[in-house]
Amino acid sequence: MNAQAPTRQPVARQSAAQGIALYAGGVFILCIMDAMIKWLSADYPIAQIVFFRASIGLVPTLVMLLRPPGLQALRTQRVGAHLLRGLVGVIGTFGFFWAFAVMPLADAYAIGFAAPMFITAMSVPILGEKVGTRRWLAVLVGFAGVLIMIRPGGGGTFGGGGAIALLATAAYALSMVLVRLYSRTESNASLIFYATLVIVAVAGVQMPFVWVTPTWADAGLLAVLGLLGGIGAIMMAQAYRVATPSIVVPFEYTGMIWGVGLGFLIWGDMPDLWIWVGSGIVIASGLYIVHRETRHKAPASPAGAAADPAGESGAPAS
Template sequence: MIMSPLSAHERIGKGILFMILAVLCFSLMDVAMKHLAGHMSAMQVAFFRGAMSLPFILLWLVATKSLARVRPRRIHLHLIRGGISIIFLVLTVITLRELPLANAYAIFFVAPLLITLLSVPLLKEKVGIHRYGAVLVGFIGVLIMLNPNAMGFLSYGVIIGLLATLGYALVMILVRLMHRTETSESLMLFFVLSLSLGCGLLALFDWRPVTLGDIPWLLGLGVSGAIAQYLLTEAYRMAPPAVLSSFEYSAMIWALALGYLFWGDWPGPWVLVGAAVVIASGIYISHREAMRKKHLSSIEQSKLQH
């Protein structure tokens, strides 16, 4: 059955809406982590990030009868990814604790630039002059928002944030590699398991009391993460990644609103200008990546026809 243009348009519209709502839920999850990091250790918050999401993921796997799909094929890559994920998430929690939410997001938006560069030596992907140019412009944006009159290069939060972003980029490179043999179900489950087990064991060395007042925040952490993952899955089911990738940057809107609402934070003009440059570069990189995949797909189809 061929879908009518109107039906296809409506599906893409719903996909975009689900992506925006998913980003909102991820932002709410970061708000919960930032709040909890104010009086818990970073390792402890990272543990709760995994542990509070684990029951929802298991329920989803059971409900969709997908448990058979979680069997890993390359367990060593799951272990490597799990180790890097533990490090980057702990660094992310520290960044959220040390910086205003919007400032932290401005740094995290550097990830697509790093992923583009790292994909060349690690995945042997080809990056053309257009994407290299976008990366260069993006790093100019980084210099703008990290100048001494804005966030500054040498503050503890900025350094940790850049390291967290590098860790995230490495994890995403691994995910690209693992998608060649591993299912989405296995990638999701083993990611949460690694956080729950790894961070849980390490958190024992600096465990701090959990109060009744923490319970709503912990529940919010788990629920927002689970809903975000569901919405993200549905978004990619309804619309192509090339359409959705730009809407990930709506996170800055939520970060500005939530940061001001909860902590009264508002970034300076240099941070906003630099973040805008980085975001524009990231959107252009996504656009060029989509064009490259479309070109490769057309070449493959041409070969099959001949």
């Protein structure tokens, strides 16, 4: 027993460090992607940006299919389930992209951090999970933090994109709960591929009506945006392979740092006091939920960030 300790402990530390580096790096890359979305939204319709993001985001999935079992991973008898998850993903993706266009990145991120609370609440009726009193209290405290940020009728972000960001967060959370539900019978590749395909289809049918021919520079940005989304999601997915969720998930909240920094440097945005207070409450609640969920087991990410390379953003980290 003692002879094995020196080899096992350094390996664990190395895996944890590698997982943290991958996850934090993935969050940073997705935040850069989100800043590009906000920048491009001034000149291009949201549907067009979503189309580029999702269609190019299919590339990582196609690469996954080069490995065994190949195309067999896409076999499914639950077409309706994939369609439902794809439609939920459409709401989340369009919602977050629209929120990025009309509100500061950091504000949208702060609201997006409420995803673990939504996931916890939804897991009870959909997955039949049992949630203890402490986690329910954490959920209620987290939602109180959200109300502080959006302040319906009180001059908060509710009318300035906050309501859409909250709806997108709820849709994102439902999508991740459906991942947990469907992963019992469906492969990861199929869950990603079909959901992304639905998003591409919904955005694609709008192209003849909203298309704005991009400049060469902007076309390059749209392509890079999609590639960054795929790369960031792959990095975060790999983080879960080498480290436990309880180690890497807290680094999802580094997105707030990048959101504030990018928002200030590019657009001069700075969150007000209520966003700081509310986001602090939401982050603390989210971390507590992660702690409780991973205390006795290592489930899928409470925020679901790495599960879907077609995901929305670096806020709940897509």
